[in-house]
Amino acid sequence: MLRRGQRRFYWPRLLSSDFRRDRGSPGLNAHLSCGYIILRSDLVRSVIAAGLVPSLGVGHINARNNFCLVDDMVEPFRPLVDRLEWKIRHEWAGEITPEASAELAGMMARSTQTANGETNLFRAMSLVVRSLVNVFEADASGIAPPQENSLCNVSSPARNGERLCLTVAGLSMEHEPCCLRSKSCG
DSSP, X not given: OOOHXXXXXXXXXXXXXXXXOOXXXXXXXXXXXXXXXXXXXXXXXXXXXXXXXTTOOSSOOOTTOTTHHHHHHHGGGHHHHHHHHHHTTTXXXXXXXXXXXXXXXXXXXXXXXXXXXXEEHHHHHHHHHHHHHHHHTTSOSSOOOOTTOEEEESOOGGGTTOOEEEESSSSOOTTOOHHHHSSOOO
């Protein structure tokens, strides 16, 4: 999760200089919230399927939050929603449409690279959760994220077959904002 100073730097450079993140606001904010909810809900399924208790977090600790562990694990996946938002920001300025909802939900079916090859994002999340289980059982020393931290859609029906590639880090994209490529924007 972005802290206050990071938010002041990140959001204006990603979407526009006057953009402010507000979970309850319409337009781009509503689309971001919807995308994060989709990521979080699919991660809840993976955490429960792995036999973990979603309310017992590692970093997030809150007696009123039933999904602290999920909130710990969703953070590395949030930039995927941010990137999708950035690529389609001019079309998503208004209310959430059925097409936008389909685009956001379809994110889970897009391909990503793992150590075992290419799979969809939902399966990749399950593999990350499984690697956490292995850490807890002392069978592994760290969590195994998707290998290239990439999310690519071979063809998106909602985008007329356009190929969308979204990255968390490491892969350069043409015309992406500099704050998504590096830590400093000159």
